[in-house]
Amino acid sequence: MKLKWNSFDTRWMLSLFGTAVGAGILFLPIKAGVGGFWPVVLMTIVIFPMIYLSHRALSRFVCQASGDDRDITHAAEEYFGRKISVFISILYFFAIFPICLAYCVGITNTFETFFYNQLLPLLDSSSSTYAFISGLYSINEVIIKDSNGVEVIKSVASLLPLYRAILAFLLVSIFMLIMLFSEELILKVCEWLVYPLCAVLFIFSIYLIPQWKFESITSIPDFKEFLTIVWLTLPVLVFSFNHSPAISTFSLSVKRYYKEDSVDKANQILLRTSIMLLLFVMFFVFSCVLSLNPQELQDARSQNIPVLSYFANKLDNPFISYGGPLVAFLAISTSFFGHYFGAREGAYGIVRKCYKLFGEENPNLKLIAICCTTLMYIIMVITAYINPSVLGFIEDLGGPIIAAILFLMPIFTIWSVSRFKKFQNKALDLFVFVTGILTIITVIYKLL
Template sequence: MFSHVGTGIGAGLLYLPIAAGSGGIWPLLFMALVSGPMIFLTHRGLTRFFLSSRKPDSDISSVVRERFGNKVGQWLMLICFLSMFPVLLLYTIGISNVTESFLINQLEWAGEVNRPLLVFLLVVGMISLFCGSEQKLLTLISSLVFPLALTLLCIGLYLIPQWRMDFLRQEVPMTDIVTTFLLTLPVLVFSFYHAPVCSSFAQSYRRQIPELHQCIAKTDQIHFKSSLLLLLITLFFVLSCILALTPEQIELAKAQNLPTLSILANQPGNFIFSSLAPVIAFVAILTSFFGFFLGTIEVIDSLFSVGLEKLRPSELTLPSGSSRGLSLFLVALGCWIAGVGDWSILLIMDAIVAPMMAIILFFVPVVGLYKSNVLRRYRNPGNDFLVVIFGVIVLAGFLVSQIIK
């Protein structure tokens, strides 16, 4: 449960108030209505899809190829990669900006910050943690999540005296409400997205509970709890931040590519909050970075393995771990380039991540459900249709954002 929450709480949550803050209260109420079913049904369906493999230890690549065939499976693995790897770039940009802002505004760093060196040290440090024991890494993530969730709730409460109640009375045209809702949906999906850990989550419980339907009952229960916790934390934190931020601060956050907490921390008058807020933002992004890193490396390893198997001579054996080392190097290089380049986080969310996530989260599990006889008893036309409709609306939001830009 905490691995789900830890992966879901990250840059998306910290940037969601910026994306949703300009359309008044109604888009937020619409988001509150759709968020719960969207989080639970989609991630539950994806985990069931991973559990449906004939082999209990199958990874994401094996399940996709088994269910859709090799050719379609390879395209879906590419889409999986495009839904995960850009997120690592986003987290690197976000954590670099938070650190740089902290050095300049809170520590009053003298002189100009050497950004390439700063990003290099951050990337090497984060990936070095990953290169240790995977179990220790998961334990670290889980240990950080509970205090992080509690801290975000406390921040939401702390901001209540700063709420601008005129935001609730703000008159916004219906066209602006609908537009804001559609444009915010991609960031909303990103804010709750913890699909990268669903594959390893399914493998872990399938090893513990070999009987499929008992395993599905257990994982469904965990998904319900994690979805409820994510929903409560996210909606309260986002609402509190939006009510505390001015329109000028929201525009400043977009311009400086900074998350909500960094903008709030840079306000004068509260040294303790100004010092703690960037650290909290750093930890929030860090926990999500590791969750997505696990999924990304798994996908890249499988893509490299398939490619190397096709290219190498049949009598040549590949050294153990060769694809893993190459995967780590390429991911680290990509993260460093993105961090130094400081690309627009919200733009990447809208243009690349959201449509790829929608395909993986909304469409693949439903199609896989109806292609699997093992999962026949879990078919629910009403819920399945709702998931597909959510996916179509998210893609519509993506198209609207591209047309408007």
């Protein structure tokens, strides 16, 4: 029997779409476009089955658990026992928390470049205020490669250490103070913001069309370089399309609403979500890649800023100059709050499970919350100040660990737990498993 589409399905499709679309889309063009146009075409072909099949498998992982109130951590404990579930909880935490760190860096750099490139030019260059603000910056030289692979020197303004430390402390502290509000209220506000942000990004993609340059269409990297570019972009692609943080809640909701038809209905909703994401995200990526050459994309990476901030500095348009950083700020903020809730719960859960493993069934939950929150806050402030590469976090930590949970764990479950045998499909399962492995071993390749 074909299940009819209704408003419940539409709400969840939009919610999953909103979960995936966030700050990741602002950094994806910088990574995906370094090889030009044609590698992005192959990425578009590969990412759709990767993202649909993996999220479908993770949804089944939750749907097959006993009862309609057992989330992904309960399901892991049911299938594999308490000790293995602790390991999965740790993996889940380290898939989310590094992304929170990346967002702290991203928001600090967005503010920093906005002050220098948009606000400073508004001031009278002879004024004392101009002299003071410009004096907060130092001009550093970074080496990037142009489209022909030739190294060129680029001057980049960055805040002096003391002032960057103050900025990082203030911004992260504001984020953490917002966390004192009701979780339901914060998530509701983020949900309201997602759709205007998506509309703005879509309009921006269309706005860039007159800026498109088609020279990259005639340039094709050699076969080995072509495949290497696509392969090394997989972690950022997976991250940018990832809506796994909402899959557990989504699957339980569908399970309660549709009962025995939950798996089929979840498949239907996930398929439409994946199609919607593919069209939206990749249109934005193509529009950015066709508007910037590889040298400019490398320049954006060296400055460690989202692509909208780079366009704000490049295009002579007041709307983009001031609207771009604002959209980037809102996108990073909404993504941070959603990921922080997951990271915080993951940290609490790990400590609680460890207490129970050592025989303490009733640990002091308030003390656990205070200690975990304080430690995470200190790490986020220090990371925002140090300014490591945002794409580096996604490539080396976030993307590969998400792939382990999203691609490998459900497939391992399908082939090791008897109740999942009905879902086995050798060809599709092998595809998900292999692409997951390829995403994870990009870290090893980079190290070597």
